[in-house]
Amino acid sequence: MLPFARVTIIGLGLIGSSVARAIRRSMPTVRLTGYDASPAVRKRVAELDFLDDIADTAGAAVTDADLVLLCVPVGAIGEVAASFAADLPADAIVSDVGSSKAGVAAALAVALPGVAVVPAHPVAGTEKSGPDAGFASLFDGRWCILTPAGDADPTAVMRVSAFWEGLGARVDIMDAAHHDLVLAVTSHLPHLIAYTIVGTASDLETVTRSEVIKYSAGGFRDFTRIAASDPTMWRDVFLANKEAVLEMLQRFTEDLTALQRAIRWGDGDTLFELFTRTRAVRRSIIEEGQDDAAPDFGRQH
Numbered sequence: 001m002l003p004f005a006r007v008t009i010i011g012l013g014l015i016g017s018s019v020a021r022a023i024r025r026s027m028p029t030v031r032l033t034g035y036d037a038s039p040a041v042r043k044r045v046a047e048l049d050f051l052d053d054i055a056d057t058a059g060a061a062v063t064d065a066d067l068v069l070l071c072v073p074v075g076a077i078g079e080v081a082a083s084f085a086a087d088l089p090a091d092a093i094v095s096d097v098g099s100s101k102a103g104v105a106a107a108l109a110v111a112l113p114g115v116a117v118v119p120a121h122p123v124a125g126t127e128k129s130g131p132d133a134g135f136a137s138l139f140d141g142r143w144c145i146l147t148p149a150g151d152a153d154p155t156a157v158m159r160v161s162a163f164w165e166g167l168g169a170r171v172d173i174m175d176a177a178h179h180d181l182v183l184a185v186t187s188h189l190p191h192l193i194a195y196t197i198v199g200t201a202s203d204l205e206t207v208t209r210s211e212v213i214k215y216s217a218g219g220f221r222d223f224t225r226i227a228a229s230d231p232t233m234w235r236d237v238f239l240a241n242k243e244a245v246l247e248m249l250q251r252f253t254e255d256l257t258a259l260q261r262a263i264r265w266g267d268g269d270t271l272f273e274l275f276t277r278t279r280a281v282r283r284s285i286i287e288e289g290q291d292d293a294a295p296d297f298g299r300q301h
């Protein structure tokens with residue numbers, strides 16, 4: 001039996017449109033409704049034809065939903081939830097896909113008092129955004145982390161978990177604060193570093209922009225992919241996950257200073273030991289099947 005029969009997706013960009021396409025692929029009988037604040041996105045989604053209905057307001061989109069999934073930037077989640085609160089059916093479950101979780105849970109608790117909320121984060125994506133960038137296999141074999149509050153209804157948690165498994169994901173459950181600390185180091189800090197290094201290179205006065213493009217070797221090219229990620233989305237993530245990001249940034253700067261010292265003093269052993277250890281981390285990621293060569297991962301999209 002399907003965990004949900006009528007799903008409403010609010011925010012129809014990369015993640016919202018990927019969820020819709022994955023539902024169409026894996027749960028074709030689900031009735032799919034969507035809403036996006038951008039009229040241009042709504043028009044494009046109508047052309048792409050992966051929904052049954054596109055509503056003109058968030059309130060109209062949720063009226064007969066049994067799952068409402070918020071796929072908007074984390075800074076917009078509280079406001080969009082408040083905009084449909086009065087129209088939400090009493091037994092509907094609300095979830096989201098935000099990249100940071102503690103702030104989102106707090107915003108949803110204020111906007112939707114008494115509603116069954118099961119926040120989620122599919123740890124899968126690309127640097128692209130918008131409805132054209134989505135694809136049905138995005139979540140295949142990827143982790144989706146649920147961060148329900150301690151007093152969340154276990155049946156609601158079970159249904160959201162079954163929903164993500166139905167879309168091809170593997171599900172883990174943890175508390176929101178722990179999620180935010182883990183993702184600060186595995187996702188948020190790497191994006192911050194990428195934004196910084198690409199910014200540094202493009203600000204150089206002695207190296208021209210065309211030289212940066214012409215001679216960008218593999219490492220820099222990989223950073224430019226990540227630094228091309230959506231500015232609104234990432235601005236919101238850093239503002240929402242401020243404490244955990246600052247904590248990880250502090251550790252990172254200390255480690256970077258240690259490497260700076262090793263280079264200055266010609267301490268090759270320190271460099272070699274670290275590079276050996278980090279090579280082993282890469283091997284473990286590949287063995288786990290979470291590398292970018294995993295089947296159907298959407299880098300080419």
Ligand SMILES: NC(=O)C1=CN([C@@H]2O[C@H](COP(=O)(O)OP(=O)(O)OC[C@H]3O[C@@H](n4cnc5c(N)ncnc54)[C@H](O)[C@@H]3O)[C@@H](O)[C@H]2O)C=CC1
Nearest residue numbers: 011013014015037038071072073074098099125126129130
């Ligand atoms: N991009 C990625 O790789 C991943 C993103 N996420 C999370 O997914 C969420 C969505 O990200 P993307 O799909 O990448 O962004 P996107 O920019 O592709 O799509 C977001 C959509 O939300 C719409 N929107 C913004 N404010 C709205 C509002 N108040 N009401 C209705 N619609 C609104 C925008 O018009 C846009 O179409 C974010 O919270 C992000 O943190 C999670 C996993 C991966």
Ligand SMILES: O=C(O)C(=O)Cc1ccc(O)cc1
Nearest residue numbers: 099122123124125126127187
């Ligand atoms: O494109 C990449 O390398 C990503 O890291 C995608 C991504 C972005 C944000 C998330 O919360 C999860 C995954």
